Structures are given as C-alpha cells and as structure tokens.
Amino acid sequence: MPYEDDDYEDRIQFADPGSGSALRAASKSNPRNRPCPRCGRKNVLTPLDVAHHYVCDHCANAAERGLDY
Numbered sequence: 112m113p114y115e116d117d118d119y120e121d122r123i124q125f126a127d128p129g130s131g132s133a134l135r136a137a138s139k140s141n142p143r144n145r146p147c148p149r150c151g152r153k154n155v156l157t158p159l160d161v162a163h164h165y166v167c168d169h170c171a172n173a174a175e176r177g178l179d180y
C-alpha cells in the first residue's frame with residue numbers, strides 16, 4: 112500500500128499547530144461557521160470540529176486551567 116494512502120489522518124491541517132489547539136483549519140469545504148456548544152460564540156468551530164465534539168479555543172483553554180463556567 113502506498114504510504115500516502117495510509118497517511119491521511121496525519122496530514123489533517125490543524126488551525127494552529129504551535130498553540131496545541133486541536134481545532135481543524137477552516138477551508139472551503141470545512142468553513143468555520145458553527146457556534147461553540149459550550150459558550151455559544153458564533154463562527155468559532157468548523158463542522159469537523161463539531162463532529163469531533165470540540166469546543167472553541169477559549170473553552171478548551173479554560174478547561175485546561177480547571178475553570179468551568
């Protein structure tokens with residue numbers, strides 16, 4: 112099997128690889144047009160993020176610090 116065909120998941124573009132954010136980069140087929148399910152901010156998530164049950168960076172950072180609101 113060609114290596115490229117086995118590598119798709121590793122080649123997903125992350126929105127900001129340096130920040131540790133797990134959110135996917137927005138694109139034409141994956142626009143950042145969905146609200147955060149936790150805080151309700153608009154246009155902070157892409158459909159792929161929602162499919163993975165992610166929250167926005169703000170909520171993710173708050174969760175990492177043990178904050179909840």
Ligand SMILES: [Zn+2]
Binds near residue numbers: 147149151167168171
């Ligand atoms: Zn949020």
